[in-house]
Amino acid sequence: MDYTNSPNTYKLSENYGETKIVLTSRDPHCLFAYWEISGLEIRHFIEELGIELWQKSSPALKVKNLSRNSSFIIVINDYATNWYIQVDDINCIYEVEYGRKISDKIFIPMVSSNYVQTPSNMVSSSTSCYFMDYRNFSKSGYENESKLIYEMLDLESYYKNIGISSMEFAFNSKFEQCFGISSLELFGKE
Incomplete structure (x- = not known):
């Protein structure tokens, strides 16, 4: 394909056929996650657990605070590819899993994110200052x-x-x- 005559017509792909989730820390109380679930991963889920379970379940994010050994689930929609996540605990390590929520007690993960640490919400207590002539x-x-x-x-x-x-x-x-x-x-x- 020749893009030399029309450089403004090139469009980035909306997906890359990968199953991946990436987590970043925006500030002490907010995380940001973005993901892609490949068609192959969806077919694998359906083959293993059945189309009925896929249709009755909801896509969800399981937010895990690894520092405090706690978690919560956010139900999202099938069209979402990113999400801002509000968290209460500062200076903690988090991980997010994308999966399907089957019931109040059952969550089936499909992919796990990287770990991130939320920063502190205070000014550093270090007052060190170094000077040199x-x-x-x-x-x-x-x-x-x-x-x-x-x-x-x-x-x-x-x-x-x-x-x-x-x-x-x-x-x-x-x-x-x-x-x-x-x-x-x-x-x-x-």
């Missing part, structure tokens, strides 16, 4: 000073996995905002 850097002192930054912020273990060196840390523009240092200032060209 970048004007006293010498060219030979860059590595020692950046090593000091690693030790103060305990970043060495975090960045060890991605292979960032202390020189890259000292001159990486992503970190300049954290310390208020520009590379020109480091080189004495204010």
Whole structure:
């Protein structure tokens, strides 16, 4: 298919033939889930449990608070592919299952989501603040000073996995905002 003459006519697929559910945390009291249930998964359910059970059941989300070992069920409709989920507990780990609710006591899961943690709803109690005098850097002192930054912020273990060196840390523009240092200032060209 040639899209060079009509780039605005291309449409994304509404589904991809996968059975998958993804969960994200929007804020301390709200989760967001989106999913796709493949036709193959629906046929498998019907073959195993029968068309009558499929027709009498309702699609539902089972929201599991793994931190507090509790859960609740939200009945949804057959056309929904995403849902905002209100939760009461902050700073907890959640998982969501998509499935069919057969009765008040019976829920048959079809797919499980990833785990997410809701954030806290308070400002952090950490008041740590780190300052450094970048004007006293010498060219030979860059590595020692950046090593000091690693030790103060305990970043060495975090960045060890991605292979960032202390020189890259000292001159990486992503970190300049954290310390208020520009590379020109480091080189004495204010």
